[in-house]
Amino acid sequence: MTAPLYSIADILAATGGTTRLDPATRIDSVSIDSRELGPNALFVAIKGDRFDGHDFVETALTNGAVAALVSRGEGAQRIVVPDALEGMRDIARAARERSRAIVVGVTGSVGKTTTKEAIRVVFEAAGQTHASIKSFNNHWGVPLMLARFPEAAQFGVFEMGMSGPDEIRPLARLVRPHIAVITTIAPAHLEAFGSLDGIARAKAEIFAGLEAGGTAVLNADHPQLAVLLDEARAAGVANIVTYGEGRGVDWQITDVELLADRSFATIEHDGVRHALVLNVPGRHMIANATAALAVAHLAGIEAAVALRALAGFGAQPGRGQRTLLGPADKPLLLIDESYNANTASMTAALDVFAAQAAPGGRKMVILGDMLELGPQSGSLHASLASAVVASGAERIYLVGKEMAALAAALGPTRVAGHTQGAADMADIVLDDLAYGDAVMIKGSNGVGLAGIVDKIRKRFEGN
Structure with a gap:
């Protein structure tokens, strides 16, 4: 039998909550949706814009949850904390603290999810991997994904998104990545920032959570690279790796060939040329895969392993x-x-x-x-x-x-x-x-x- 994700005792230690449950009770999954519960689930009753999870606690318990993390209500299967969302963040912090995995954080205006998935595919070829699902990249999605982080995982990759300033910083401090990837800067959520430079500075908030000695991996094929470099240096980031089609980058994309259903490119790094073949079309897909190659190298994964994994990589629903x-x-x-x-x-x-x-x-x-x-x-x-x-x-x-x-x-x-x-x-x-x-x-x-x-x-x- 695999090790439990947590025990109730672990949840109480992380959150300071109170319960009548047996401290030895096993928790193997964490959910905020009463309709989607994994085995031995902990249901977290967060309050969203449209729904309050407390209205679904009984449904979750009926559907098989072994416990519910709540900020109000009574019952034998409840763990009571002052705020359920903050309680989930506490669990996320505990999961990150105990992990010995190589952790990657991904943000950017375009290509976050696809790049995260490319990194996931590469990591899975090398060891036990935990990754964000779908686009769970906001103030509840990131802590939920971290709360599901198995202690035995060797690699973790988490996506971070934003719609306004000061949203990525707290997420990055939860994730504490060893490698922080910024895919590109483009006019997404422009009304909240006023300029592309403003968007770049907001994306650069990811550096606030970068572990000491960590590395920033930056797409260089956009005019805001200088802003990102300035922000990285101001945050004390000593190691910066760049990728793109321009000259002088650490991972240079050349010889691009695009077919209707496939892409080919040569990726040059430290004088070594790698043949990249993707089962999806698009110059942007090549850039996303190159970020994954750079991350794989930093994580100690051989290029041949990464390239073989990427050859089978496909576009995700809604993203090509x-x-x-x-x-x-x-x-x-x-x-x-x-x-x-x-x-x-x-x-x-x-x-x-x-x-x-x-x-x-x-x-x-x-x-x-x-x-x-x-x-x-x-x-x-x-x-x-x-x-x-x-x-x-x-x-x-x-x-x-x-x-x-x-x-x-x-x-x-x-x-x-x-x-x-x-x-x-x-x-x-x-x-x-x-x-x-x-x-x-x-x-x-x-x-x-x-x-x-x-x-x-x-x-x-x-x-």
């Missing part, structure tokens, strides 16, 4: 995942980029789509608003026009009020349809799509384009 639906001789190609969007990721996705031929029909794009861009939103949306045209899309559908600026820039003859909401667009697109078409769907998560993705899957798969 490609699916063929329907008959093999004339399928519908669905490219799901529905999770996030800013000008950098939108341009990158359109660039990849430009190299993609339709299986036997037309090329179509469904583009949703890029949210939280502030006063520059109109001009930033309009700036996508050339990339949209260059993508070769024969049918262009736009969703959201901010996309009015792109619609104007493209002109009425190019835009097949424009709606304010995703629900209104779904039926329009479903009536137009046919087997043989290639369709790419991309927008900010808040626009709800994932609903269109789901409807396309249900309509076209299995026929």
Whole structure:
């Protein structure tokens, strides 16, 4: 039998809580969702924007949780603390304190989740690995992921996100990474910062949690590199590793070759050239994989092991995942980029789509608003026009009020349809799509384009 994640005694020691439970009771999982409970689960009743976990404690216990961490209520299976979310943070701190794993923190405007996944794949080829799931990267997601950190794990990789200043710093101090990766700086959440330099400084908050002697791994292919370097030095970061396509970086990307479904590149480091092959298309995917190569090297993993692992790496749902639906001789190609969007990721996705031929029909794009861009939103949306045209899309559908600026820039003859909401667009697109078409769907998560993705899957798969 594997070692328990915690005992009740461990939880009490970490949180200072009180309970009537047997201190020897075993805890093997931690959850904040009463519907998704692992074995011997501890349910944490955090209060969110829409729901209060305390309303679901009885459901969680009925569904099999062995204990609930709560800040109010009575019952034999409750552990009472002043604040349940802070209690979960206490558990996260205890999990990090006991760990002897090599820990990596990942942030950036674009590519956080994909880079985290690339690092995870490489780490898993070398030893027991624990990684953030989905995009659990905020004030509750990071402590939840840390609270699930097994003591025996050899590697840990955690994603950190933000929508405003002073959000990454406390997360980084929880994670305490040995290696801090910043993927790139782009106009995401621009309205909260006012400038790209402001975004860069907020991302650089990750250095506040970097362990003594730790290393910053920085994408060098953006104008805010100098800001990140200044912030790293100000934070006392002595070890800085850079990667990108520019000259003078530590891990240089050269000889890039992009096909419709694969990518090739040469990665040069310390005079040694490595052949990188990816099972996904895109220059940005090569950059994400190069970050993973650099991290693997710092973690003592041989390049051959990392390259072999990356060769099987695939895009994630909502982040470029490609699916063929329907008959093999004339399928519908669905490219799901529905999770996030800013000008950098939108341009990158359109660039990849430009190299993609339709299986036997037309090329179509469904583009949703890029949210939280502030006063520059109109001009930033309009700036996508050339990339949209260059993508070769024969049918262009736009969703959201901010996309009015792109619609104007493209002109009425190019835009097949424009709606304010995703629900209104779904039926329009479903009536137009046919087997043989290639369709790419991309927008900010808040626009709800994932609903269109789901409807396309249900309509076209299995026929």
